[in-house]
Amino acid sequence: MGEFVTVGKASNVPEGEFLVAEVDGQNVVVAHVEGEFYAIGEECPHAGGPLGDGTLDGCEIECPWHASRFDVRTGEATMPPATEPVPTYAVNIDGDDIQVASP
Numbered sequence: 001m002g003e004f005v006t007v008g009k010a011s012n013v014p015e016g017e018f019l020v021a022e023v024d025g026q027n028v029v030v031a032h033v034e035g036e037f038y039a040i041g042e043e044c045p046h047a048g049g050p051l052g053d054g055t056l057d058g059c060e061i062e063c064p065w066h067a068s069r070f071d072v073r074t075g076e077a078t079m080p081p082a083t084e085p086v087p088t089y090a091v092n093i094d095g096d097d098i099q100v101a102s103p
């Protein structure tokens, strides 16, 4: 696992919302669900859609291009057309800092 990179303030991301940040040249989505923060890759594995422009519904983020869904806790694709998961990254909360492990 790489270094942890601070990507934002936890207090700026209420439950049910997310932020998009760049970690080591990779865009990641950091979502706040069920009282925890989870980080996944921002690029949809179906055709490269930007999950950061998608919508978060409970634990699932929906791709804005063809409506695939991914569980932000596991990266798993939960709705086709995508079948491949998105990568997940470890998240650490240090005070109010959200830190994501670099890929």
Ligand code: FES
Pocket (backbone or CB within 6 Å): 044, 045, 046, 047, 048, 049, 063, 064, 065, 066, 067, 068, 081, 082
């Ligand atoms: S690019 Fe995301 S569902 Fe097609």
